[in-house]
Amino acid sequence: MRWPVFAIFGFIFVIVQLSLRNVFMLHSLGGGGISPDVVACLAVFIALFAHRSAALWACWILGLLVDLAPQERATSFHLIGEHALGYVAGGIVVLQLRTMVFRRRSLTVGFLTLVFVVAASVVAVIILSIRSWYTPGTFAHGGALGELVRGLGIAVYSGLLGVPVGWLLGTTISLWGFQSGTQRRSGGR
């Protein structure tokens, strides 16, 4: 994978996630509204085609960038790990599934984005649950179950958006320089 291309696309997707999210936000739903995770779509696309090691590093970097964005909770620090580890977990799931799917289909990107965000949400809730033992007010949406339900909603919405985003990213696949990760290999890495 060409890392300069990843840097450019990662930068663009993080900007879209942090500024244009209001265009896609559904205010009428609970928890103050939900919006899709656009960065997760990019992470899924990379996990589908890149070498295993490169995919996991890319997921970690994207999650770290999201963690360093303005926080939802009123805290004087940034909780590093909630998305960084969540995205890595999602990436591992996608790496396991990518040998069983048609990678170049945009529907595949949409479905795997849903799976990715669910996995990331589970990891995030686990981290927040551990922190809630010694830090009050960790959960911003009514406890672990509330966060999970909200994560599921974001996953579904992200999965829907992942279809057109996957198609768009698919048109740029020649820029990325993906290597043997695209080759079919039974029990592939």
Next chain:
Amino acid sequence: MPRAIVTAQRAFPFVIVLTLIVSIMPAQALRWTEFPAEVLGIFLNPFAEKGNVLASWLRPPPSSSLISGMTRADIDKLVIDKAIAEQQLRAERDTVESLKAQLEQLQRIPMDVAGAGVNPITAPIGLRSPSSAKGTVALGRGRNHGVKPGAVAVYNGDQLLGRVTDDVSAAQCTLMPLTNVGTGMIAGVVISSERGENSNVRSRAIAIQPRDDGTFVAQADKVEVIREGDEVVLKDAMWPEWAQGMKIGVIERVFTNDLEPLRNTIIIRPQLLVSQVSFVVLKVDQTDRDGATNRRGSSK
């Protein structure tokens, strides 16, 4: 060629373990994360501001909270006109303060001097919280523009949006929306929607608490006549005097509190959210801003 001892593949598990350790550190050990976040913000904020402007164009704020056809220049002119009006108000307040001082000497009752020298500045919104509309946002104004922790953000002159947190750098600051649970309890009053010029209906004080879903909740005795559609404005001594009376929201629902049948639960919905606008107006103390300008030479 000798193989490298440390490769990206071998380093990854260590990075994950390190990230896991950092993720469960207590808050006091995580204050260093503000620095990389600020550095990232320096690179992302200029583009995020443009993104927010685009988002406002694609999905404008509710029409009830925005006069259609207004350009940025119109808004800036209105801000200037308002500043002139506030200056005239301050002149009258000086007379009042003089009388208060005489009264204080006579009665020896300390009184606070409030509201003098407040200057509005527009602050573009940059980075937003990636996961929630109620999360904190980064503003493109900081200490160099006279912004201090606790500065109040408004929109359309009278719509309260939130307050600046303690995270204020030279060129940026962090805004906590009013709907964020971190804002805490806010004191307000309910203004009846049927109140006319000569109405004798008094305003009713309530304590407002932000909820998880972007609305506010309050409790009131049933003897207080509070109806859906009534407006709630700020009346809190912890906020600046000039912010008193600014709009918080509209009462959406009133129903009996099952645990306290003699009290009503009131749900208040804000008319505007931080997530719906691309800039806010910060009220800056004039003396602080002049001091910052003199130190730097140019504030913008």
